[in-house]
Amino acid sequence: MNEEILINVTPEETRVALLENGVLQEILIERATHLGIVGSLYKGRVLRVLPGMQAAFVDIGLERSAFLHVADMREARLGGSESADLETDGEGPQVTGKLEKIESLLQEGSEILVQVIKDALGSKGARLSTQISIPSRFLVFLPGLDHIGVSARIEDEAERRRLRALVTQLRDQGLPGGYIVRTAGEGTSNEAIARDMAMLHRIWRAIGQRMTDTPAGQRIHDDLPLALRTLRDLGGTQVERVRIDSPEMYEQALRFAETFFPDHNVEINLYASERPIFDLYAVEDEIQRALxxxxxxxxxxxxxxxxxxxxxxxxxxxxxxxxxxxxxxxxxxxxxxxxxxxxxxxxxxxxxxxxxxxxxxxxxxxxxxxxxxxxxxxxxxxxxxxxxxxxxxxxxxxxxxxxxxxxxxHILCDPCPMCNGRGYVKSIETVCFEILREVQRAARQCDTRDLLVLASDAVIDRLLEDKTVHLAELEQHVGRPIRLQRQSVYHNEQFDVVML
Structure with missing residues (x-):
């Protein structure tokens, strides 16, 4: 299967499109005004511990407090030891076992190192974990654990044994911690795995230093930007070519590839045509259809x-x-x-x-x-x-x-201002009956000379067309004239009854 990645970069936005045989399969978007923070590490301060929910709200410096559930706390699962049963599913760790109570692990005001595992979605804040995982091209590093796992997507048993033995040997030679070999590690040389492990330990030491020096509520480690993150995670895929339309990002991508995986076989090209890169394979049209x-x-x-x-x-x-x-x-x-x-x-x-x-x-x-x-x-x-x-x-x-x-x-669209996200609006007939009821209500509340109805063109047309008799009867009932006035800027559900 022929896979290709198109990367469109502007100062405000980066978009990545994954295509299989020319058909768009996945689109990733990162905007300068709303950068994703999944994978980032923060020094958080516990605001509230909620025993009834077995969760806590943590301040990490965002607009909304982040959410930490006891199931996402390594300390709760390990019970203070490293003997828990840790399983791997795909690329990430899953720890099983009995959970401790969150109130025995956290106190309000305490400072903790947390990692964002879900961006804020809708009205919910970001979701956190204390089970820190730091990915590289071939490995996922699990600080504080003593577990070695291999991605379930590597099916060859001999290769699984080789990788497990290699990582165990390197860990015992002075690179402690837990590791999961990613799908990209299949067939990788011993030297490449060793370089990845050493790099992960350098990153972890730098995080430890910043954890000491940084005040609570601050970010202390960022994941890579979207374009470079895409290159890092190419392992295990069948991507043959990456096209980038930004000369600056193209140079960054080349340096990144040469530094971290010099033996890669993916072709990285600069797209310099006048035609927008997402017009290739009608990617823009596919995005519109996906809405x-x-x-x-x-x-x-x-x-x-x-x-x-x-x-x-x-x-x-x-x-x-x-x-x-x-x-x-x-x-x-x-x-x-x-x-x-x-x-x-x-x-x-x-x-x-x-x-x-x-x-x-x-x-x-x-x-x-x-x-x-x-x-x-x-x-x-x-x-x-x-x-x-x-x-x-x-x-x-x-x-x-x-x-x-x-x-x-949710990234590309806002709720409709006409229907407030309901997906439908009231019929014109329904609005007309609402206006008639509102007129009666206003007439009872205030003793005025006239009543003025402001509404959209379509609603006024329906009132004049079908409700003339009703208006005449209503005028007689309330004992005062009712005037209609068109408001072209009103949508069909919007109206006002003004007392003159």
Missing amino acids: ERKVPLKSGGYLVIDQTESMTTIDVNTGGYVGYRNLEETIFRTNLDATQAIARQLRLRNLGGIIIIDFIDMEDPEHRIQVVRALEKCLERDPARTKISAVSPLGLVEMTRKRIRESLG
Whole structure:
């Protein structure tokens, strides 16, 4: 599979597009006004400890206090020792075991080293962890642990044993700590692994010094900027070429690659054409389509994707697809087609959390099993961790996808000022009846000579067209004239009743 990365850099924004065979699969955006902080380390001060939630609010210098749950505290899982059962899932550590109470670990006013594991999303503050992990190209360093793991995506058992033995040997020679070998480490030379371990220890020593010298509420370590982070994380992928449209970033990328992975085989090119880089492969058009609710399928069916605060729902429809020789086969083929589109849209839109998929009802149990398997297969290349359930009795598939940053829609869009994010507005008829009721309410409250209704053109037209009799009756009922005045700047839900 031919993979390519396009990097578009401006002073205010960096955008990274990952393409597979010319088709956009993932888009990452980092803006100067809203830089992501996932992976950054802070010296925090505990503001409140909440035993009822087994969590704490921590001040790390952001607008909103950050959230630390006891499940994200290494101290709670280890019980003060390093003998806990630590498992690896993909690239990151997961520690299992009984949790201690947060009130026995933290006190209000205490200062702690924390790492951001989720950006602030919506009204929620950033989520923190004391399980510090520092990634490099081939390794993830886990300070304070004594565990060595290998990414589950490295399947060759001989290679897994080689890597585990190598890291163990280097650790015992003076580079203590826990390590997880990333997917990029497969087939990597001993010298490259040793260089990565030494570099990680230099970073950790610098963090320790800054932790001592820095006041609480300050950042003490940043992850790399988006463009360089993309290059660092190329390992384990099939990316053949990276194109960058900024000469300055191109030079930085070359120096970064030569310093940290001189043996890389990815072609890094400067894109100097007058044509915008994202016009290649119609990336801009794909981004616009990723903001729409309706997603067409190749078969003629379509998806409807709705994102709410608590979950994302995906509805599968046959649309204009008349399909095969019988209804069950048509439904089955449409659902299979939908699995590929769903996997791509989840990654492209960066949809996370709880996801409910309403596939078209299938009578054949084997068809339901095959559709879930096809969805799992399509999600294998997704770098975000996913978990899928079987088809429920209601025909729904429940799944989760790890979410660490805002979705594409939340980054690029604001709630509609007309409907305040509801996705719909009141009908003109409904607004007219509201105006009539408001007129009665105003007439009862104040003894005025006239009543003036200010509303949009469409609402005034409807009042004059359909409600003339009602207005005449209302004027007689309230005992005073009612005047109408157009306000072209008003939207259809907006009106005022003014007492003159």
